[in-house]
Amino acid sequence: MPPTLSAISPSLGPTTGGTIVTLTGTGLTGATSVRFGSTPASFTVNSDTQITVVSPVGSAGAVAVTVVSPAGTSKAVTFTYVAAAVPVVTAVAPSNGPTLGGTSVTITGTGFTGATAVRFADVPAASFSVNSATQITAVTPTGNPGGAAVTVTTPGGTSAVSAAAYFFYAAPPVLTDSAPAQGPASGGTVVTLTGSSLLNASVVRFGATNATSFTIVSSTQITATAPPGTGSTQITVVTPGGTSNPVPFVYFPAPTLTGLAPVSGPTSASAVVTLTGTNLATATKVTFGATVSAFTVSSDTQITATAPAGPAGPVSVSVSTAGGSSASLIYTRVAAPAI
Structure with missing residues (x-):
């Protein structure tokens, strides 16, 4: 009996040919030729029920596809050539x-x-x-x-x-350092981030909060202004390459001063003054007016400082820490009595 064809897939392709087409039917084992119209095509017999064939070049429109074997020629299935434009x-x-x-x-x-x-x-x-x-x-x-x-x-x-x-x-962004890695809870610290693949950064985040502003200096450096925050957080950078690894940043609360003891002393640099308050542990500077004094941090609530010499009268005392500067208290220098 001659071969039979029951299906063709796909049933369309470009006029340039080259479409790999699967023919399904029966009695295909002895196939000697596959034709698209009168044009022979390259083919492979996969089994008695399947042939794979490559469509030859053709003209736009429908064409009859047949299989020829020693037992005869199959009835045709239709393949449609499409004059498709190149995308x-x-x-x-x-x-x-x-x-x-x-x-x-x-x-x-x-x-x-x-x-x-x-x-x-x-x-x-x-x-x-x-x-x-x-x-x-x-x-x-x-x-x-x-x-x-x-x-x-x-x-x-x-x-x-x-x-x-x-x-x-x-490439994914990588952070290797942040400097400084700490700042006041009020924000505003300008942090230099170093790493790699930082170009085209779209966001710099301190935890879940976006930086107040940032500048891409190079592919290895970004400067970012910290937003307000509290406690320990992580800085990340987002670029088209993804989100970077985190680097740490610590927010410090602002210091407060609640008392001085004593509140007055001589004009000479001799009086030891105890400053009490809160958030004093990271103190970096104690000032009496515009003069920086020697000091020792006793605890987060206490500092001892040596009042510097100065003219008689009141002077403002303040403390600077990683969290910023405190409001000031008044210390009064008293002139020695004249003889």
Whole structure:
């Protein structure tokens, strides 16, 4: 009995040929020829019920596909040649993302109907969906840092590479240091972040709060202004390459002064004054007016300082710490009695 054909898949392809087509039927083992119209095609007999064939070049329209064997010629199934235009990619948005892939991009262009493949530097997209003849949504595969040409393949061919058809893979940002790594709870500390792959940073975060402002100095350095906060937190940087590892930053509460003992003393540098208050442990400076005094931190609530020499009269005393400067209290220098 002659061979029979019951199905063809796919049933259409470009006039340029090259479509891999699967023919299903019976009695195919002894096939000697497969024809698209009168044109022979290259084929492989997979089994008695299946043949794989490559469509030859053809003219737009329907053509009869038949199988010939010593037992005769099968009845025909129909393959349709499509004069499809070669697709063109005109834009990729966003045009950058992390090397680990997973970025959803919108590819804009023409001739996308029937797209069979989307590639990023010859690597197939993780997935893609043809939204229309002019738009495809694709998910990037993993890639190497740098530019990757984006191409779309349809029955009409594969799009050409152009400057508009690139996706740029960014290496993940890395932070190695923050300086200073502490500041007042009120914010405002300008922190220098060092690391690598910091270009195109879009966000700098102190915990879950965005930096008040930041400046990209280079691929290895960013300066950021700390927002208000409390306690220990982590600084991270977000770039097209993803989110960096965290580096620590500690907020210190502002110091307060509640008392001086004694509240007065001689004009000479001899009186030892005990300052009491809160958040004094990180004290960096004690001033009497504009003069810095020697001091010792006894605890988070107490400092002893030597009042510097100065003219008789009141002078403001304040403490500076990692959390800022305290409000001042008044210390009065008393002139020695004249004889």
